[in-house]
Every structure is written in structure tokens, then in C-alpha cells.
Amino acid sequence: MENAVLKKFREGRPSLGTFTAIGNPLAVESLRYTGLDYVIVDTEHTPAGIESAAAQIAAAQGAGLTALARANEISRTAVLRLLDVGAQGVVVPCVETVEEVRELVQYAKYTPLGNRGFCPTRDGGWGYAPHAASIPDYMETCNRETLLLPQCETAGCLEHIEEITAMDGVDGIFVGPFDLSIALGHPGEFDAPEVHEAILRVQAACRRHGKLSMIFTGGPAASRQRFAEGYDSATMGLDTLFYVEMYKKMVAEVWG
DSSP, X not given: OOOHHHXXXXXTOOEEEEEEOSOOHHHHXXXXXXXXSEEEEESSSSOOOHHHHHHXXXXXXXXXXXXXXXXXXXXXXXXXXXXXTTOSEEEEOOOOOHHHHHHHHHHHSOTTTXXXXXXXXXXXXXXXXXXXXXXXXXXXXXXXXXXXXXXXXXXXXXXXXXXXXXXXXXXXXXXXXXXXXXXXXXXXXXXXXXXXXXXXXXXXXXXXXXXXXXXXESSHHHHHHHHHTTOSEEEEEEHHHHHHHHHHHHHHXXXX
């Protein structure tokens, strides 16, 4: 399935997605009708395991959405299993060092970029998908079309952002503004000069090295702001928050 995030990036067009934390394939499938480009299945801040993630990824792709996933740690297993069940990109949290990113490239990319383990899995239609007609073709396609997105949410990652974005095998950076603001001593203060400058610094580093810049946003206004600042993609909100907010609004309307 085509990676809409990557396609739009190559065409110079922004993309818009959201996180899913509800953990239900039907909740993911319903996003078909929203106009979103992608959904990120979260296994970091949710109880979702690999089987739940696989079902949600399949539901997203069946609904015509690009399916990304967030790993729960920096490890071979956490990255490889998400890719094998079909994630078209992996966001990896808590990155601190250049060495950690080098490890991630090894886990997420096939040779010659990395050392991803091979097995016929859902990712390649168990060997029957057109792009998996030969192992070399499959590996080349995966290296080109599957996104590795270290998450910049620590002072360490920010300090080394130029070296990280310049690295072969890194396709872009996903900014976690909440944890980044906390790391910089301004929890939730995205307009604090130090935080805002850091957010712009990541975007500029990505642009300089031809990499995708993505960022979490709380809603439409913040998404428009980040696009105006040059970000390529905004991941707008979290389905659980929208769920609560809509019911709060309806309840308030009932009781006046």
C-alpha cells in the first residue's frame, strides 16, 4: 500500500494524521471518513501489544490510511515486530544519543543501510506481494518506502539533531513537544522562547538534510501554525481525547 506521508513529502505537500490509543480496530477503521492521511498506532503509552497493533495496522490500511506505529522502547524486537506486521513507519521515543539512532537504523533498515532481520511476513504479503517478488526487490522497497522516525523529545536528541538528521537510514524526525518542553524546563509552554526555538531548530535541521519533519499538535490551530513554520506533517490529537471532549460537549448541551 502506498505511503501517503512519504508521497506527499516528495511532492512538497503537507500531511495530517492522528494517534490512536483506544486500541480497537473499529475505531481505527472509522477514520476512513475523516480526510486524515495516516494514523499512528501507539504501543508506548497504551497497553497495546503486538497482536493488538497488528489488528489496528490492518484496519488502518483496509480503510485507505497509511499506518504508522510508535514503538515502546529502543530495541530490535520493538522495531522489527511492528515492521513485520505491516507498519509503514515506526516512531521511536526517548532517543538521547547518536549511538541509539545508529542502532535503530540497524533494526529498521535492510542491508546495505542496516541489518534488519528477514522473514516472509505480512509486510511483504508473506512473500506474495508484488514488491516481494524477489528478496533484493523487497529489501530495496522497504528501505525506500518504510519510515524510520526517531522522536525528538529529549535534550540529548535536540543537542545532536544535526548529526541525527544527516544520518543515512533516518527518514525524518517526530517531535514530541510535551516531553521536549519538560526536558527544557518549561512543561507544556510551547510558546516559551527556548521551546519554540527548539521546535524550529528541529524543523530547520530536517529541511537542511532533506528529511521529513513531523510534530504532535493539539488541534487545528496548532496544526496550521506548525505547517506555517515549515513542518511537513502534523499529528493532530489523540482519539481518546476527542472521544471525551465530544461527549462532554453533548452532555453540557443536554443540561444547558
